[in-house]
Amino acid sequence: MKTMNRIFKYAFWKLKGTKVYALVGKSGTGKSFRSKLVAEKYSIDLIIDDGLLIRGDRILGGKSAKHENNVLSAVRTAVFDDPEHQKEVIDALQREKYHKILLIGTSEKMVYKIAQRLNLPQPEKLFRIEDIATKEEIETAMRIRYTEGKHVIPVPSIEITRNYPQIVYDTMRVFFKNKRPSPFRKRKISFEKTIVRPEFSKYGKTTVSEAALTQMVAHCLDEFDSQIKVKKVTVQIKAEGYALNVRLRVPMQHQITTTLGELQEYIADSLEKYGSIFVASVNIEIEEWA
Numbered sequence: 091m092k093t094m095n096r097i098f099k100y101a102f103w104k105l106k107g108t109k110v111y112a113l114v115g116k117s118g119t120g121k122s123f124r125s126k127l128v129a130e131k132y133s134i135d136l137i138i139d140d141g142l143l144i145r146g147d148r149i150l151g152g153k154s155a156k157h158e159n160n161v162l163s164a165v166r167t168a169v170f171d172d173p174e175h176q177k178e179v180i181d182a183l184q185r186e187k188y189h190k191i192l193l194i195g196t197s198e199k200m201v202y203k204i205a206q207r208l209n210l211p212q213p214e215k216l217f218r219i220e221d222i223a224t225k226e227e228i229e230t231a232m233r234i235r236y237t238e239g240k241h242v243i244p245v246p247s248i249e250i251t252r253n254y255p256q257i258v259y260d261t262m263r264v265f266f267k268n269k270r271p272s273p274f275r276k277r278k279i280s281f282e283k284t285i286v287r288p289e290f291s292k293y294g295k296t297t298v299s300e301a302a303l304t305q306m307v308a309h310c311l312d313e314f315d316s317q318i319k320v321k322k323v324t325v326q327i328k329a330e331g332y333a334l335n336v337r338l339r340v341p342m343q344h345q346i347t348t349t350l351g352e353l354q355e356y357i358a359d360s361l362e363k364y365g366s367i368f369v370a371s372v373n374i375e376i377e378e379w380a
Contacts, residue, residue, distance in 0.1 A: 110211050112193045112201040115219025117362035120231035121194050122242040124222055135188035138204060141167040143179050147246050151182030156241055165309060170207040180208055196359040243284045300325050307336055310360040317344045332367060337375045350374055
């Protein structure tokens with residue numbers, strides 16, 4: 091039955107001519123900052139970013155993960171965990187005419203989950219931030235994120251201040267030089283983006299308890315693979331960030347669908363993105379149980 095449903099959905103989206111793209115990169119590397127440039131280059135109509143559905147300079151639906159007060163609720167918002175949030179964005183998508191949509195996430199797993207929850211086909215083209223930004227640009231973006239707690243929402247500030255005035259920090263305009271100008275398009279294109287400081291990153295550097303980190307990691311892994319359980323998280327605070335030792339319990343017959351390296355990266359990205367917690371390293375220990 092599930093196979094037939096997948097075949098039906100695939101045929102439906104093919105007939106409709108809808109293509110899904112994804113932009114993936116670690117937290118703080120500038121994905122939201124550059125999403126409009128990707129959309130312009132590939133003529134993408136809609137963007138899904140941190141719980142929001144965006145078309146051009148307008149927010150069509152959803153709610154921003156950057157408005158949440160804590161890490162766990164921000165994670166749930168970004169991956170459309172709430173059924174009402176899902177329905178609002180699905181309904182908005184059904185009202186729109188579009189052929190291409192861009193999903194933004196910190197991992198392939200994340201964008202696949204977003205596509206599934208919004209009843210979209212899986213991404214057929216995936217961009218990595220390293221493909222569209224230089225090493226120096228990525229390092230600058232990460233430095234701003236972790237020293238100043240600043241994030242970007244790719245719409246003008248007027249759209250954000252209507253619903254989230256308290257998180258708006260500044261605005262900026264980005265210029266994009268069109269390499270193939272035509273009589274119908276100006277040579278230079280510009281986009282306004284809003285710089286925000288989310289509720290969960292406004293309070294400077296704070297020490298996070300092992301109990302709180304255990305809860306955060308447990309939620310991240312439940313999203314990643316519900317069969318994996320967190321037994322304990324121990325922490326060392328270093329100059330470059332938190333060094334985590336994560337002890338997991340996995341059923342003996344269960345096959346983890348990814349490598350340990352990808353799992354480490356997923357945990358670090360989730361904590362960095364939604365908690366402004368800079369993770370220096372993640373060490374994983376696995377215990378099997380019958």
